[in-house]
Amino acid sequence: DGGITQSPKYLFRKEGQNVTLSCEQNLNHDAMYWYRQDPGQGLRLIYYSQIVNDFQKGDIAEGYSVSREKKESFPLTVTSAQKNPTAFYLCASSIRQGEKLFFGSGTQLSVL
Amino acid sequence: GQNIDQPTEMTATEGAIVQINCTYQTSGFNGLFWYQQHAGEAPTFLSYNVLDGLEEKGRFSSFLSRSKGYSYLLLKELQMKDSASYLCAVRDLNAGKSTFGDGTTLTVKP
Numbered sequence A: 001d002g003g004i005t006q007s008p009k010y011l012f013r014k015e016g017q018n019v020t021l022s023c024e025q026n027l028n029h030d031a032m033y034w035y036r037q038d039p040g041q042g043l044r045l046i047y048y049s050q051i052v053n054d055f056q057k058g059d060i061a062e063g064y065s066v067s068r069e070k071k072e073s074f075p076l077t078v079t080s081a082q083k084n085p086t087a088f089y090l091c092a093s094s095i096r097q098g099e100k101l102f103f104g105s106g107t108q109l110s111v112l
Numbered sequence B: 001g002q003n004i005d006q007p008t009e010m011t012a013t014e015g016a017i018v019q020i021n022c023t024y025q026t027s028g029f030n031g032l033f034w035y036q037q038h039a040g041e042a043p044t045f046l047s048y049n050v051l052d053g054l055e056e057k058g059r060f061s062s063f064l065s066r067s068k069g070y071s072y073l074l075l076k077e078l079q080m081k082d083s084a085s086y087l088c089a090v091r092d093l094n095a096g097k098s099t100f101g102d103g104t105t106l107t108v109k110p
Helices: none
Strands: A004-007 A010-013 A019-025 A031-037 A043-049 A064-066 A076-078 A087-094 A107-111 B002-005 B009-013 B018-026 B029-037 B044-049 B053-057 B060-065 B070-075 B084-092 B098-100 B104-109
Touching: A004 A087, A010 A019, A019 A031, A019 A087, A019 A107, A043 A064, A043 B098, B002 B084, B002 B098, B009 B018, B018 B029, B018 B084, B018 B104, B029 B060, B029 B070, B044 B053, B044 B060, B044 B070, B070 B084
Parallel strands: A010 A107, B009 B104
Antiparallel strands: A004 A019, A019 A076, A031 A043, A031 A087, A064 A076, A087 A107, B002 B018, B018 B070, B029 B044, B029 B084, B053 B060, B060 B070, B084 B098, B084 B104
């Protein structure tokens, strides 16, 4: 079955540590996105990518980095510069940029 | 930029009808999405409106008025499983990405 796989489901970060969240899709979608969701709030866009080897900053990119070396993969690194990383992170993809989103099951990141 | 407003919470009774409103102010509009999100899960697509009017899909319908910057999601014959958050998202004209509202948490009671 086609879909989006995020891993891990739960992740803990120590002070000063960088952590990477995985996102893989086999839907053959061109566009991929990373959103952050805080309790009781909507989704805020971190980064998005329209095609391989290209990505743009979203509304809250500071403290995060991404890469898009393969069409299927769009990993997100939460760096030590992100001072408030605790949140639910959602990866999504769409056939083309701006189309309806298909989401992964999310990663809950917490700080130790 | 985008400014999107939705009520924070709503409560309704099983079997009833509920309307969830979304108002937006945007510098460029290219469509509006509604997504459903159950607690702790990923959002799933419900509907998309780009032209004015009502789109019906089973128990769920979505309406758009571009001149008023207004949309609503109508849920009929409510079921307990409809208890979830409903997210309104506006598609940006230029960048092609979507900006989400904070969502409306709907609680369906017996």
